[in-house]
Amino acid sequence: MSETVHSLSTVGLSPRKQIQCWSDALTDLCGEFDIDPLKGLSLDATVSFTTVSRLKLCHIEVSQHRLAHTVSRARSTEHPYVKIHFQTEGVSYFEQDGRRIELRPGDCLAYDVACPHTFVNPGLTRHDVVIVPKELLRERGFHAERMSACKLSARTGTGRISHDFVLAAFGEAAELSPNNAVIVADSLIDLLLLPLREADAAFDRGGPEAMYIRAQAFIREHLRDPELCIDRISAHLGCTKRYLHMLFSDRGMTVSDYIWHARLQNCRHELETHPGKTVTDVAFSWGFSSSSHFSRVFRKYFGIVPSSIHKAHYPQDASRRVPSDERPPKLDGDAGDVSLSPWAQMGKRLVAAYCPVCRSAHCNC
Secondary structure: OOOOOEEEEOOOOOOOHHHHOOOOOOOOHHHOOOOEEEOOOOOOOOEEEEEEOOEEEEEEEEEEEEEEEEEHHHOOOOEEEEEEEEEEEEOEEEEEEEEEEEEEOOOEEEOOOOOOOOEEEEEOOEEEEEEEHHHHOOOOOOOHHHOOEEEEEEOOHHHHHHHHHHHHHHHHHHHHOHHHHHHHHHHHHHHHHHHHHHHHHHHOOHHHHHHHHHHHHHHHHOOOOOOOOOOHHHHHHHHHHHHHHHHHHOOOOOHHHHHHHHHHHHHHHHHHHHOOOOOHHHHHHHOOOOOOHHHHHHHHOOOOOOOHHHHHHHHHHHHOOOOHHHHHOOOOOOOOOOOOHHHHHHHHHHHHHHOOOOOOOOOOO
């Protein structure tokens, strides 16, 4: 016989043990994640799971929480999977590569687990999940490495057929012989690939979604470049600035929002993992041309000042020095940064007056 169905529940445990228990369960299934119960007093979660050949099938019910696979955990060898997520109850919000996707019952999401991402569930949710090793997809000519998170419908068509097959395979998993389990798993992968190939073909044909993903890729590749701007992005894509603005506004953000969001996330990660770098070093290395502007937007976005990251992760190092951009502002008569020549100080002030995205002295980003 094939694998039996296993179950795990955090109900009845202390809040601290609930988080640890759920974290251990997810680690066993597909890798390590950070878990936050948000404002909930407890994290009530139940998972039933089984394997069919090399596929993992799961039924999950969980109370409000936030799950994150962070940049610091993003080693593809630790998460060599693609997840197929079928939402059956409640609402979830998924974020990856600057995209935010809302999932409601009947929606299906396919995504690369290795790429940093977050799931936010404001309330109780239920979903069915298929965890597919990437090597099984590569064997069928589908290259998950170029895959962007893809929202599909499981209400009709191939998406519904795939979900129905998942439910049937889960229900009968314990009755399958090893040989039959392999056959069922192969059939299930082929079914799951049908909607993914349809989405992949649509991407290859072009259109707004393909253009948006290409814009994301260009931005990520040039995030450290202080000259990255809307003009350069639109020129690379061969589209107008107006069309580029439309691509991002249709997804609830501006081009500048996306750039700042991505830069700030990378800056925070670098502050957390590189104690030898000052706040100013990190800010300038990620395309910011003003340390004061960086500190301001960092605090607005994360609710904390950049120097507090150093203090939290490296208290001894932080006690020896205070980053220059976190010191009280100098009066007009002060000498400024004595490590710079007067001309360099003037150039730094002139650069700081311009927004690194729109290159304007009157920024409305």
